[in-house]
Amino acid sequence: MKLTLQVNGAARTADADEDTPxxxxxxxxxxxxxxxxxxxxxxxxxxTVHIDGQPARSCSVAASxxxxxxxxxxxxxxxxxxxxxxxxxxxxxxxxxxxxYCQSGMIMAVTALLARKAxxxxxxxxxxxxNLCRCGxxxxxxxxxxxxxxxxxxxxxxxxxxx
Numbered sequence: 001m002k003l004t005l006q007v008n009g010a011a012r013t014a015d016a017d018e019d020t021p022x023x024x025x026x027x028x029x030x031x032x033x034x035x036x037x038x039x040x041x042x043x044x045x046x047x048t049v050h051i052d053g054q055p056a057r058s059c060s061v062a063a064s065x066x067x068x069x070x071x072x073x074x075x076x077x078x079x080x081x082x083x084x085x086x087x088x089x090x091x092x093x094x095x096x097x098x099x100x101y102c103q104s105g106m107i108m109a110v111t112a113l114l115a116r117k118a119x120x121x122x123x124x125x126x127x128x129x130x131n132l133c134r135c136g137x138x139x140x141x142x143x144x145x146x147x148x149x150x151x152x153x154x155x156x157x158x159x160x161x162x163x
Contacts, residue, residue, distance in 0.1 A: 003063050007032070008076035018064045022056075023047045025063040026073060034074035034104045038132070045131030048105035049073050055112040074104035077111060086151070087111055090144040098135030106131045110145060119149045 004013050007030060014029030026032045026049070035058055038046030042057035049058045050072040077084045087107055090096075097103050106129070113120055113128045120128070125142055133141070 001064070003029075003067060005030075005063065005067060005071055006069065007071045008073055014063075016063055019062050020064075021059050022049070022061045022063040022066060022071070023058040026058060026071075029063075032073050032075050036101060036104055038102070038105070043132070044102070044105075045109060046102050046105040048108040048131065050108060050112055053112065053115065055109050072108075074108060077107060084111060086148060087114070087144075090148050094140045094144040094147065096137050096140045096144055098133075098137055102131055102133045102135075106133065106141060110141070114145070114148060118152065120145060 001016065001018055002013060003016055003025060004011055005025070006012075007026070012030050014025050016025045016029055023035060023037060026035050027037070035049055036046040037059065038044035040059050042060035045057060047058040048055050050056070050070075051061070051066055052069050053072075077087070087110060091103065091107065096106075109129050109131050113124065117124055122142065125145055129141065129145075
């Protein structure tokens with residue numbers, strides 16, 4: 001079937017079966033390879049994207065079910081706003097990435113958290129950032145999130161998704 005998806009601010013069309021996971025439509029149908037395959041059962045978070053501004057594990061979402069909704073991938077995050085770029089800079093400043101495989105999904109989860117809660121507590125971070133990192137950089141992620149909150153740079157982190 002022909003799917004029309006609103007991805008990163010543009011209508012994009014791909015051919016896929018009705019039950020094809022959004023992850024594969026993004027990667028193979030649209031060539032957006034920043035969203036990674038990790039586990040295929042929505043446990044690891046490597047495939048996290050935003051659907052209508054909310055984080056979602058794209059390996060477990062049928063692409064046909066998100067037609068007419070706004071999808072944002074990691075490819076749009078760096079270009080979206082100064083606030084999004086601030087997240088990427090915090091990742092660099094706090095040396096978060098090791099192998100980097102989980103980072104696109106982790107950044108997507110963090111930008112969604114900070115869009116909802118500008119000053120998250122450790123409990124908020126623990127509850128919301130459930131992405132797995134094989135390199136174990138969780139404390140660096142936490143430090144980066146707190147640095148961003150202290151700088152108060154993220155009040156409009158998901159503005160590009162709303163507009």
